[in-house]
Amino acid sequence: MSHRKTLLAASIFAGLCLSGALHAQDTTQTTTTSNGVGALTRSQDTAQNSGSSAANAKQLATVTVTGIRASLQASMDTKRNADAIVDAITAEDIGKFPATNVAEALAQVPGVTLDRSIPGTQRVSIDGMDPSLNVSLLDNHPVAQAIWLFGDNPNRGFNYSLLPPEILGQLEIIKSPEARIVEGSLGGTVLMHTVQPLDVPANTLSGSFGSNYNDMVGNQRPNGSVFYSWHNADKTFGVDFSAQHYEEFTSREGMENYGYSSVASVNAAAKAAGNNAIQNEINAGLIKPSDQIPNELSAANFQQTEKRNSLLVNLQYRPNQSFESTLSLLYMKDGLNNTNQSMYPWATNQPGGITSLTEGPNGIIVAGTSVGTPCYNTTTCKSTASTFSDNYARESMVSTKGVDWKGTFYGDGWRLGAQLGVSSSRNPMESFIKELYYGGGFSWNINNGAQFTNPSTANNPNYWADNGWGGNEETSLYKARDTYGQLDFGKDFDGFFNELLVGVRYASHWESQVENAFTGPQQLTLDEIGYGGLTDLSGMSALGLSESFVTHVQTLGFNAIKDAVLSTPGFGQAKDANVYFDNTWAVQQQNKAAYVQANFGNDDVHGNLGIRFVDTQFTSSGYNVPGYCASADTFDCNFGPGFGWVTSNTSFTNWLPAANIAWNVTQDFILRAAASETVSYAPYNQLAPYFEANDTVLTATAGNPDLKPYRSANFDASAEWYFNSESVFAASVFYKDVLNYIVNAATYQDRVNGSWTLPGYLQSEGNAQIAAGLCTTSGICQYDVTAPINGGRAKVKGATLSYQQAFGDSGFGARANYTYSDARTASGGWLPYNSKNSYNIGPYFEKGPYSASVSYNYRDDYLAGGYVAGAPSTYVDGFKELDASAGYQISKNFSVSLNMLNLLNAKYYAYLGSKTQLSEEYVTGRQFELEAHFKF
Template identity: 30%
Template sequence: MKSTNNKAPLKLSTLAICISALYITPMTFAANETQAESDIETIEVRGIRRSLEASMNTKRFADGVVDAITAEDIGKFPDKNIGDALQRISGVTVDRQYGEVNGVTIRGTAPEQSRVLLNGQTVASTSWYDLGPATRTFNMELLSAEQVSGVAVYKTPEANIEEGALGGTVNLTTRKPLDLDSNTLMVSAELAQSSLYDETDPGASVLASWKNDDEKFGILAAYSYEQLTSGRHVLESIGGYYEYFAADQATGQDSTVGAWSLGSQAFKSERERTSAQLTAQFAPTDNLEFVLDYFRFEFDNPHVNHNFLTVGARGAGSTNVTNNGLGGTERATITPAYASIIYNPVVRNAVNMKADVLNLSGKYQGDGFEVSGVIGKSTSDGGTQFGASSWWIPASDEGGKIGDPAFPNGQNSTDGGFTYDATGPYQVWLTSLDATDASKFKHAQEANFDTTVQEHNVSYAQADLKFELDGDTFTAIKAGIKFNSSEFSRVAFNRNPDEVLGFVPDGNLANWSDGVLSGLHSQSAGHTLNAYASLDTNKWWDFISGKYAAGELTEVANLGNTFSVDEDIIAIYAKADFSGENYRGNVGLRYVETEQTSRGYAGGAVYNKTVDYSNLLPSVNFAYDLSDEIILRAAASQVMSRANYSDLKPGLAINANFGSATGGNPDLKPYEANQADIGIEYYFTEASMASAGFFTKQIDNVVFSTEGVEFVDGCGASADLYDKCRVTRPRSNGEGSVNGLELQLQHSFDNGFGVVTNYTYVDSETTTPSGSKEMVPGVSENSFNASLFFENDIISTRLAYNWRSEWIGVGAAQAVKNDDYQQLDASIIWHAMENLDVSLEGVNLTNEVVQSYDTNFALTQNTIEFGSRYYLGVSYKF
């Protein structure tokens, strides 16, 4: 395999060098423009109605297509989670993995193809999930909603906004001390509970802001703490669908096609999230301002995943098989075999993510010009370390461990039989075993998943210059340059020995159990496996950690899953604002050069690959006032989005005997798209509007994992076959298209009632290298949101409904289609005193489930129940 070990210098075009020389001035740090324009009309918000007016106002006066969410007051963001709030914006759907939102899909593109910025800048981000890919998605679980004052979703780009989004850019803004009253103090406390687990958890937040008498200097400090015991209950299939028992012509028995096993999962996590902010703002004159921000976000997620597996693929055979028209087995009886039933509890105690952000900005307003800049650094680390994953099988199964040498001809089972039905939420009937009796199980094996440690460091410096113009058409010219350095790494370890067999004293589960898990899958009717004996996971973890301490268990490097991706990026832009009678807008050009170095391992040896590419990204946004109330909008642009870090992983796993290899691909091109928008907005009162918009995107360089013939040293039985190696890796060999329609309606009545609603239609598909058409994972064709609210001087109350149509699952072992999903949330705030509020909020009130099916055989994949969440809170503002 060829490699590049020398890091090539980053190439600068002549234009980049000129602009760099012009703007590396004493003002190398200043504020990045994070809102549509600084001259947007400001509205002081109080209450739901005023918050909606402010959000509508941002949309109305923006040059591009922008939607916004504004906090009505300090600590009063309209949802518990930033992602929960974003789902109420047209064109946005959200991804839920463990109850809370952890990613957003904007306008028919995958979550990793949207950008999430904090005060206009990238935040380093990692994840805790050890089995997931390393993407560029900002994990919404990391950020509390308490300190966010507003969210803007830019659906059309502008040249001064950082590149990297195909769908849209989400910008989260925080508060500054000079914008608040001096000696502002807000404190709040709450109790939270999930319907899945009978535990009540605390939360609290405080925000204090001070400024001196002449309002030249101010300091703001904020801290929030949230704890929630939650998780999910899942009826699931594990492993891809395949034929594990062939048809028996002698008996007339059909073949058995299904997943490796069916599971009854109870995932319980004790989430703890902290968020801290310290901001100093100094404005020595009316023309000069400096802001220093420090943020720290931390998310701990220790968890236990109980799973009772009925393993059809480990059975001795099948009877009473019923198959559907696609050949998938809808119902079968599995005859017992060794470990055809497995109780598998997984304990993960060291699970966390954290991020630190330090940002210094400055701005000087001169006579007809403005110079600004920013320097900053963001770091993040996260992952899942250590853990335990044990197998407990029927006590009647022969042998004390898997592969027991006392049974050279195999081990047998008498109690491992079961019957299952896969036409809806999984139904399971055990032939003879009592799942709730711990004495009927014994320990057979201990293993664990990889330990993964992720680190991400981002450094940036930016300078911007704006000139006001006196022309009849162009009103301002802006230009700037930004340097961005990103270093992402993922280090993986395996435990040695990989599997530990038969090392448990008193190996009957009755000696290690803490009772019975019950009340599972409350939303799934039928004969579900809703109760079984459970392991005392605290006792078990003490035992396993003792093995680590004694040196009986160690961790060794897993080079195959260890890699890093470093990127050096320089971007320059120029943008012109224009306006005239009844129209306004901007036109701009952003030029970006990226140098990317990927490091990994191939055959145990270090492998480096450096590539560089550039993108020229023009954009134009136009708004025309047909009347004082009606605005016509149009926009066109070219955008790009870089590939996932996991896909860029270098190195190959080579199978020389078969002349094949698998791996990542450092040569992946960035996704590129041409897009256009046209829309109309009608503002028929100060608090009411209706709008319709059409958008289209044509996407190139879509990544698919495909096989191709390459030269790979060592791949083949002899050297003359190395150039014929069949390599399976992700390649930029697909294309896609998105066409969509967005409709919005917002109206506030004079009697305190109001309604906010929107509908989005998205026709989104990709074309594979073979020419077939596929839905984009994570994208629903239809989505609908509606919120009804009422408020007066005593109460503010809201009922919010969210619905999305079916969508293809992301990251599944096989193609999975999810049924449509709906969710109902509600909140009520009692203004008990002038500055005292008491609130009650419910999320997913009806405890809806996500139901998914395998698309190849039309068999059930997952039935996921997240439970309802409830919050009782009190807040006081001094």
């Protein structure tokens, strides 16, 4: 352990000394109110010069933000001045508080919770709603995103880990909708604003360079970025750019379980193999036929190296007070190559070797033993015990680019704005797998994993080899594309109703996947693939897992796995037709919208009232393959009527009213209320006619082109007390009556096993499935299929409390928040990603050159999606995280900072039904990021 601490210090020091990259952390930020959305925004000085009143302006303002207290005050002012119920984060929040990406910064906001199933946070919930039910916009436009993980479940939730925080000036979280804001959100709308060149001093140059380190894997990576902004002396033309290079090595270590089987079904297969041990225990009353047995407890080791390069350029032109135009260019390449090893002794695969089972609470079998004979240096091993090691090497390179233009004409009390652009993202992913086999006996325990009976043979590479199936290569070309255009008109009036806004918008989103599997790699021994020694998985040790899970054989890694698959002579010619037909699809969504909104206000009351009309059309395409073609697993198929590439079309229209009102009871006390109807949509892949199966564990997930949009009636209210210039106490309540909530339904379907005809499949898995009664000899198997359906009504009700205060001149301050969210479907089921209780506590200190902050986050149990194709949804246990940061201002131009994340190395634990029914548990290690900053 002392060696790891020394390595940490040395790695961070080396990263600081050797990295020549730069990192942008501009301390002059653009702050916008929630009214500064769309093509009608402009700078405050232009508004004043044109003669419009402050009450009617609702424009961008330039605010200098230089520290923790100033950052919190700027965010608080945005909240205070808004018409709607809004929270905000300035870019300084991301740098001064413990966060390495935008999602972690959002976690400081009341009502926002994160799911941390994979390192590098992806999924963000707002007010207890599924991340797919939020909308995120960058400068009021969407950013297309291809999925990054092979086999991941696509969702509409924005993947903030792909967006470098350095390009942002401010984020706003709009919790109560307005008619002018883009439709699609049930939880909240996140508006991300970039820094504009005419809003910062000319020749601003800032940046940083540093290193990040994870103590579980003992690996450090460099990162850096630079921001530069210039404008001419007349402030009529300016340009800025933000560039970033970021690297991170992450690991997730723990235990997974791939579903459960009943004792009755396993006993039937055991007796067919001549084994009466299970029946004897049933007869003795030690176990019951209805008890559930974990199928495979797996030692799971996921490692990923991320290398991201990004560039954002803004060109702003304002020749006079009557016109301004901005052109934005975005380009990102994010390399996310990863390896994933799952080493799982599989008792139910060979029940003939089971000698004992132990019953635990809630009808779960919690332990057992299996006997078997290891085979030496052979690819044709036969044994009564089976242990598999799935070794995946996945290549992933997400390329995202976008062009956005917006312009506004200003007249005498009116404005006409336009915005249009296109954003595209693609990822040509590849996945290579070698599945190794070991035939020796083992014991297992649901709390500690499995332990090999003879570790000396289990840890000898000569006893591991392919066994009937040599693996495969899968490719998936995933594409996403957004095209959009909108026109907005605003007119000022004297009187209580002071502004009228009208506009129209067209948006088209295209998402598609083309997947292929190349079959027939040669069977190899572990030595022939490349033996990488024994693992030393400290994360599994921290979870109390068995010695065999912590220390077992492994390959040489990514290149060895890939080369072993591709080295087969002639490989790449044979393709699996079923994989292509079942997993190739396309979905297009087209939205045509129009809105009208009236803004009103005086010294005491302000707000807005409006309605938005949305016409939505879906075009869903995929393959419908007849059974005789699936059985043959061939591309040479004569599709009859109704088969082949089929397309379905659906359309929906919605009128969405929205009203917001804020009452300034006193100068420092504000009451707000809001009512609205909103609409949201299912993830794109759920709308496609596809069928993605896991032929080994016989689970699958399918799409449903007949899904209707979510529709919700919403009521919000808040009370806010600003008891000094840097302090606020606020309380809010929210209620959502969702008229159609899409839920996943599980059914059993008899389908052709798409892998049945693959070389070696019958030997390695198929014969065991026949023995268990799950498949016929012709390969017709019973799949547990999960598919989305229109689920009827759901209700969400809750409240938030938030507090922020600076304690005089002491340098100390604090912010904290608590969220209660009670969400249920009409049938009483949980809503995905909803935690009933969550809170954040964040004390900070800032005085002189020193600054520091701590953040403790907690969220209750919640329902999350399954992690493999068709896997049932899991419940995630309560999760806690402790983060901290510290900074020192060396001089006016230079500073250093240290972010320390996940200091508790918290366990992510997921279960099925009851907490005794394990699904998976992981740890990801503590992360440290040390950076040096500069600004001129």
